[in-house]
């Protein structure tokens with residue numbers, strides 16, 4: 661069923677009920693997930709952890725957020741590049757994004773909500789928190805499967821203990837016409853992992869290894885699970901991030917959500933299980949947040965492969 665809806669990208673089904681490592685489908689799924697990430701750097705997850713009701717609530721909340729005046733939205737600042745408000749950028753004029761740091765914690769979400777709605781908006785905090793917790797669960801299922809395939813479960817547990825979640829809410833204004841206009845430039849994510857979710861309006865495109873751009877079909881129960889640069893370092897190059905972009909067309913604004921993981925206070929380094937004579941270590945241990953700052957610097961922005969320029973061996 662999935663492959664008909666989404667040609668050319670692997671589609672893997674996940675269920676909250678099946679997320680138990682003792683279930684019979686777990687081991688086969690580990691191989692499927694790891695293979696998809698190794699081949700494409702991403703896959704489509706169909707996932708029942710976000711109900712239709714929660715889906716509608718989170719996209720309504722997103723829409724309301726972007727209706728706030730710009731002078732309120734710019735209050736969303738961060739010490740980390742691109743983690744706060746991003747908008748009015750000449751090369752991508754359709755794009756506007758807001759970031760919620762520590763988005764799986766009540767404290768993180770409430771702090772953001774209070775900044776945007778000083779008189780309070782509990783419905784926003786509630787929807788966001790329910791959503792981020794459900795999608796973080798999917799991230800953890802996927803990463804436990806990857807870790808199981810590589811025999812590095814213990815290493816993943818320490819990565820998980822240092823994982824922080826950023827929820828990015830994104831709006832692309834419709835270009836009002838039939839020409840395809842760039843919504844976000846081709847890039848790989850600087851994250852450890854990214855889980856993207858788009859509402860009715862399509863636009864996300866993923867570049868396959870052969871250079872072909874694949875349009876991702878929107879669906880309420882479909883999530884795009886993507887590896888970021890940090891995952892490439894951690895897996896010693898076994899999983900490469902996929903290059904993607906957004907192309908906008910037509911008369912309807914597009915909203916999308918990204919739950920992004922970053923590793924704090926722990927250097928990222930490939931476990932020794934993934935390093936041997938035939939697979940020499942490719943990246944030095946590095947601090948994820950320092951890498952984000954490097955990527956945003958002039959040198960990092962000029963680099964074709966910033967991870968390699970930053971910590972490649």
Ligand SMILES: O=C(O)CCC(=O)C(=O)O
Nearest residue numbers: 830856858864906916918
């Ligand atoms: O809007 C999307 O679907 C993609 C967003 C994206 O690639 C990003 O924020 O890194």
Ligand SMILES: [Fe+2]
Nearest residue numbers: 847848849904
């Ligand atoms: Fe991205």
